[in-house]
Amino acid sequence: MTSYKELGLVNTREMFAKAVAGGYAIPAFNFNTLEQMQAIVQAAVETKSPVIMQVSKGARNYANGTILRYMAQGAVEYAKELGCENPQIVLHLDHGDTFELCKDCIDNGFSSVMIDGSSLPYEENIALTKKVVEYAHKFDVTVEAELGVLAGVEDEVASEVSHYTKPDEVVDFSTRSGCDSLAISIGTSHGAYKFTPEQCTRDPKTGRLVPPPLAFDILHEIEKRLPGFPIVLHGSSSVPQDEVDTINAHGGKLPDAVGIPEEQLREASKSAVCKINIDSDSRLAMTAAIRKHFDEKPGDFDPRQYLKPARENMKKMYIHKIVEVLGSNNKL
Ligand SMILES: [Zn+2]
Numbered sequence: 001m002t003s004y005k006e007l008g009l010v011n012t013r014e015m016f017a018k019a020v021a022g023g024y025a026i027p028a029f030n031f032n033t034l035e036q037m038q039a040i041v042q043a044a045v046e047t048k049s050p051v052i053m054q055v056s057k058g059a060r061n062y063a064n065g066t067i068l069r070y071m072a073q074g075a076v077e078y079a080k081e082l083g084c085e086n087p088q089i090v091l092h093l094d095h096g097d098t099f100e101l102c103k104d105c106i107d108n109g110f111s112s113v114m115i116d117g118s119s120l121p122y123e124e125n126i127a128l129t130k131k132v133v134e135y136a137h138k139f140d141v142t143v144e145a146e147l148g149v150l151a152g153v154e155d156e157v158a159s160e161v162s163h164y165t166k167p168d169e170v171v172d173f174s175t176r177s178g179c180d181s182l183a184i185s186i187g188t189s190h191g192a193y194k195f196t197p198e199q200c201t202r203d204p205k206t207g208r209l210v211p212p213p214l215a216f217d218i219l220h221e222i223e224k225r226l227p228g229f230p231i232v233l234h235g236s237s238s239v240p241q242d243e244v245d246t247i248n249a250h251g252g253k254l255p256d257a258v259g260i261p262e263e264q265l266r267e268a269s270k271s272a273v274c275k276i277n278i279d280s281d282s283r284l285a286m287t288a289a290i291r292k293h294f295d296e297k298p299g300d301f302d303p304r305q306y307l308k309p310a311r312e313n314m315k316k317m318y319i320h321k322i323v324e325v326l327g328s329n330n331k332l
Pocket residue numbers: 095154190234235277
């Protein structure tokens with residue numbers, strides 16, 4: 001058993017309470033590689049922001065869960081080395097699907113886990129979440145649950161249709177399951193192709209797709225029922241069109257990739273939404289920088305030559321999200 005406290009990590013409890021009260025949201029960035037980890041830590045330290053580093057099933061398959069845990073431990077030490085005296089870093093399991101997986105992460109240094117029972121019948125979701133909560137709370141690990149279903153594809157989490165969270169269920173669900181935060185479905189979606197062209201309108205000036213707006217009425221209704229309770233938004237990449245353009249201009253092919261407009265995320269951050277998950281935007285920033293580099297310098301073959309600009313571009317994106325969208329800067 002390794003407690004996250006020994007690693008210098010923190011859980012989400014105090015962080016979320018401050019974020020809800022302060023009207024901002026904590027960034028939850030997924031990571032799979034060294035360069036992503038470095039960029040996340042550099043961005044968080046430079047902006048004095050708390051940060052959630054999260055590990056999905058795909059990340060564990062790609063990089064190995066043990067290695068990622070040690071990278072998070074390294075992230076804390078790296079933040080200190082960069083001059084941050086008291087880093088507020090959470091290591092979070094994204095979309096845990098079984099009690100056993102959550103337990104394994106809790107036993108091995110994660111400070112927060114998500115148990116995603118959103119595809120199960122309501123009562124089974126509660127029972128599974130409650131089981132994880134009871135184990136996690138023994139070790140002061142916080143638990144995120146999900147109610148409602150997001151559309152889209154994220155690693156191995158996929159659904160064709162979305163079901164908005166029903167405000168009538170949130171009090172019963174959070175009380176009986178004991179979860180510390182709740183991921184809801186109000187129209188965000190996993191992946192870089194969040195919406196089909198048919199679901200969108202087109203901006204007549206630019207020809208770009210304009211996605212349907214988030215269901216703020218449902219969010220506000222949930223806030224009313226659960227005052228001050230931490231709410232989480234998954235599938236909240238914005239799919240920056242300049243990165244998509246760079247990718248497409250240098251041999252890529254991402255037609256009609258579209259995300260959640262940043263103004264809407266900014267608005268959500270001011271509410272009880274205190275954790276916003278961003279994964280695809282990091283992938284796009286990395287890919288755009290690498291494609292551009294190879295196009296301009298076809299003779300390069302040292303990975304450091306193209307991973308360095310990739311890391312820089314991701315860092316720039318993380319800082320932008322923290323300062324311009326979530327408002328979590330200067331909150332340490
Ligand atoms: Zn998700």
